[in-house]
Amino acid sequence: MRMTNMLHFTENHRFCVFRDFSLSSLDYKMLTKMYQPMVGAFAIGVYSTLYQQLEGDRVGFSSLEQQRTLFLSLDLEPGERGRKIFIEQTSKLEAVGLLQTVRRFLPESDDYVFEYQLYEPLAPAEFFRNQHLTYLLRDKVGKYTLLFLKDELVASEPEGFTDANGENLSVPFYELFRLNTQVFDDELEQGFAEAATTRDSKVKLDVVSKGFAYPDIIQRFPRGSRNRDYVEALKYRQDQLVEINIIAKKYELTLKETCALLDEDSVFDEDGSLRRDVLQYKANLYFRQGKKREDELERGLAKVVPLRAGDEEGTEEMAVEMAYYLEVPAIFQGQCDQHQYNMILRNDPYTKVLKRFFSQGSVPDGVLDVFEKIDLNYKLPEEVINVLVHYMHTSRRSWAKSSIEAVASDMLGKQVHTYEQAVEYTRDRAKLKERTEAGAGKTGGAAGGRTGGARGRGKSSKPVLPTVKGTKANGKLSPEEFAEMVKWAEKLDGNP
Template sequence: MRMSNLHHFTEHHRYCVSREFGLSGLDGRMLGSAYQPMVGAFAISLYRLLFEHVPAESIGYSEAEQQRKLFLTLGIEPNEKGRKFLVEQASMLEAVGLLSTSRIYMAETDDYLYEYELLPPLGPAEFFATQHLTLLLRDKIGKFAVLALREQFWCKEPEEWGRRSLNKENISVPFYDIFQLNTHVIDYELEQALAEVATVRQPAPRVEEPVIGYSDIILRFPRESVNRAHVEKLRFDHAQMGMINYIARKYGLGPQDVSRLLDEDGVFAPDGELILDTLQHKASQHFRQELKRQEKREVAAAKVVSLRSAAEEEQPIAPPEQSVEMEYYVEVPPQFISKCDIHQYNMMLRNEPYTRLLQTFFPGTIPGQLLDIFDNINLNYKLRSEVINVLIHYVMTLAATSGEQRMNRNFVEAIASNMLMKQVNTYEKAVRYIRDQSKVKGKGAGTASASGAGGTRQRTYAKGNRPAKPEIPISVDDGTAGAVSEEEFAAMMKMAADIKASKKKGVTKTQ
């Protein structure tokens, strides 16, 4: 527990306890035999006292109370010496992995609230496999005592079983051989209800990118800047700090870049309110300039060494992810079939910024002309990011499945303006829009193919002012003509003989 000022940790401050486990007999033995020699009996007593704040048959959180209860129960004087002693005991529990302490600032009361999150003790196998804990226990009780303690936690295998281990065969039945689950439909209502009534803490999303905090900005911000007063107001304005972090992640900005953008004119209104559109526009310009610089650096590096082909994958951190109902799922494009399944692809369309989606389509550098198109749609048309993602999916799918070149500014902006006219402002409306467009194109292609297969006529276009050539109907043998009778055949032969005789008479007269 890092505490620079003991006046921030007194008996008047409130606290609560949280845990998501229960203590078994083996856990209790580990606390008494392994952990107590390392941290002392008083620290283990503090751990057990905090554990009892939540009923033994339950998990979750305790009620918020004043820390006076801890001081009185443990017999500690509520003075500077007692506070320092309690901080030392809690710090030892934190060092060995039994406790995690958090301090929460309450803006409405201008005070702190402490949360003590208890962690379960390690089992014997995991504890003695952890080197730093084993070495600390050795320093406290000695090497031979550690070996003896380790032997006490294990019951040896019978000898007759050990000799037959080579012939051991696992005949257990797996889960799906007995039970069949309906995995075709995802019940989002059930998942949401379970999440709402759950008392345990949900696992935090995997975060690899650090969140830019107020301290990261104010330490780099110039003191003589005109916007200094506005930036200082961001300390307790979590909504605007959230918008700043979203823009920073969207355009790959660091704390220094954010501080420089906030120092520019026009970013803040006269009343100190952050102008999101202006900040986003400046961040987009910085992003484009950084891409150009990166291209130049890569070209210069290519003259000396070969470029590295593998790029680092970035894990998205986003505001709470929005789920996608299965009726609004779109098909995975051909270039993504080997990279992700349909669930992952649709979650990416719904939650990722359009800049990151473009990076997944282009493993190298995003073409500048293409980035200009979607930046213009985002900044001028004010389409939401999820709607732009669906537009990118639609255009990329057309380009991949048809032989025509679809990626041009007029085509993309025509679709975007049509979306604006039809008020397509949500993910669901965007999916319905591209489905309707696909149906229209499918009907047009079907009509063209049917007209081409029904006859051999071809359309003749007029050149200049001359009229088009008339279409001459061509007789087609449809198989309905019958055989010629003998009388008709005799009449036809007689007619042919008469024609032949008349021709011979005409030749004789001319001679």
């Protein structure tokens, strides 16, 4: 039980106990043999006292009483010391899964009420499948005692059962019984719905989906809202409450955001049914807006760090080897030499390098956004981004978003992470472009000549591909002719 202020938990506050089970002889043995060594005899005594608040042949809620009766039953003195002892013992029960404490606010009495929700002990087989409980008990009683307890509580199967094949001879329900499916009893279903407790919905949500329970939502929901009646009806509409929690979990909504969405118009139909598509659409808008704010904050923080780091004194500049020097573009001729230009690309931030390439000194917002994304989302180093800027200018590529992202994606795919790798990448791209243009020029010239000749003859035909002419029959190649053939073969392979 988490209590930060002892004045919010006193013996004068009222309480009730909820349980939906009855303890058997096996459960009592599990409490004594398994749980008591882990939490202590006093904690098991608290559990037993809470269990006795409701008759043994009934399940549900006990009547509201002051916690003073609990303190007197447990021989705890009313006061801060007794409260701390009680909180400590209930915390142990909560840690091993025997208890859950809920604090509820009752508007009619303007006060808080504590609800102690009891859980039955685990069955022996299920207990030993629970690793953290098993290891905790091992630490308390020892390994050999634990194995002895397992043999005492779980009887092994007879010999020969392991290898024997079994056949299920059980009769299913619908082979023996027939229900009247033509009549739907509305009054019966309404009675079950009215008798359903908030505890039923809370167990399913907390254990299965870890979502918001009905009390959590209704306490935060505005009283004067026109959707108040619809939200109150969620107490009996477990299916709608589950859908709300699924959407809240999918789009990472807080309890406050969930209540705000349920307060908006068109989320519920006139009959109180939840419009799931509308709620999901509005939740997606919340999610996108929140993500956009986080991205903007992350970008803003990322911008501050490099500026401060660049202003620090004693920052060492990275040198560039002459083998990896890039040519100075024409727009910088007379402003810097080759060494200075490459030192700028290697050490300056990409924002400053971009300004140098735009004569007006103001970089368009679209270009800045693309390079900002490459820097913060793609995580390319500054020196690689600077080489990318140089390549975009010298190769006369378009400064459009798609063109820049295409080159950046190619760099990421080829694992370009250093200045030297980026320079090699740009040189390879330049060589590939030259070969492509040279091949296209040759093909275009040959095709143009043949097409012109065909037009002169008044015919339209496909261009004839060049073929290798055969040598003279029974003729031998001279060394010069053989060398010429090797030269032409290398050119055809694309290795000039």
